[in-house]
Amino acid sequence: DGGITQSPKYLFRKEGQNVTLSCEQNLNHDAMYWYRQDPGQGLRLIYYSQIVNDFQKGDIAEGYSVSREKKESFPLTVTSAQKNPTAFYLCASKAGLGISGANVLTFGAGSRLTVL
Amino acid sequence: AQTVTQSQPEMSVQEAETVTLSCTYDTSENNYYLFWYKQPPSRQMILVIRQEAYKQQNATENRFSVNFQKAAKSFSLKISDSQLGDTAMYFCAFMKHADSGAGSYQLTFGKGTKLSVIP
Numbered sequence: 450d451g452g453i454t455q456s457p458k459y460l461f462r463k464e465g466q467n468v469t470l471s472c473e474q475n476l477n478h479d480a481m482y483w484y485r486q487d488p489g490q491g492l493r494l495i496y497y498s499q500i501v502n503d504f505q506k507g508d509i510a511e512g513y514s515v516s517r518e519k520k521e522s523f524p525l526t527v528t529s530a531q532k533n534p535t536a537f538y539l540c541a542s543k544a545g546l547g548i549s550g551a552n553v554l555t556f557g558a559g560s561r562l563t564v565l
Numbered sequence: 566a567q568t569v570t571q572s573q574p575e576m577s578v579q580e581a582e583t584v585t586l587s588c589t590y591d592t593s594e595n596n597y598y599l600f601w602y603k604q605p606p607s608r609q610m611i612l613v614i615r616q617e618a619y620k621q622q623n624a625t626e627n628r629f630s631v632n633f634q635k636a637a638k639s640f641s642l643k644i645s646d647s648q649l650g651d652t653a654m655y656f657c658a659f660m661k662h663a664d665s666g667a668g669s670y671q672l673t674f675g676k677g678t679k680l681s682v683i684p
Contacts, residue, residue, distance in 0.1 A: 491675055
């Protein structure tokens with residue numbers, strides 16, 4: 450079945466360490482996204498990518514980095530510069546223009562990052 | 566920039582009853598999409614219903630329907646015959662139309678409404 454796989458589901462990090470969250474999709478979607486979810490804050494956009502080798506900052510990109518070397522993959526690195534990284538992270542993807550349902554985001558199951 | 570406001574942080578409803586969740590948004594765009602997503606305790610985000618702004622007819626999906634008031638920039642969700650499985654966080658979200666240029670791929674969310682269905 451097609452879908453989005455995020456790993457790991459739970460991750461613990463010591464302060465000062467970088468950590469990378471994986472996001473893989475087999476939906477053949479062009480666009481991919483990373484959102485952060487905090488209690489009472491809803492979902493906030495970190496980065497998004499419309500095509501391979503291209504990505505744009507969202508509303509809260511500081512302290513994060515991404516890459517989009519393959520259509521299927523959009524890993525997110527939480528760097529030591531991120532002041533408050535403990536949160537739930539959601540990856541999503543969307544079909545390109547002209548495709549049926551192109552305006553609908555499909556989400557992964559999320560990754561919970563805790564900084565110790 | 567677009568903003569989405571959900572004014573009800575928490576709501577509850579008796580099983581089999583009807584409940585309406587509110588959502589308002591602010592935009593200068595004329596063409597856009599609106600969505601309701603559900604996030605149950607598993608935290609998996611699930612699309613409930615979507616509305617295209619150029620369509621005057623309100624969208625419906627089984628027990629879920631919306632009241633889309635474009636002039637008032639209001640997009641409420643009505644859940645009929647509430648079931649225990651409807652217990653979840655509900656997020657209203659906005660996306661600019663693809664013809665709107667920059668930012669048209671972005672989905673902007675409200676802060677959510679926590680709905681509890683009581684047996």
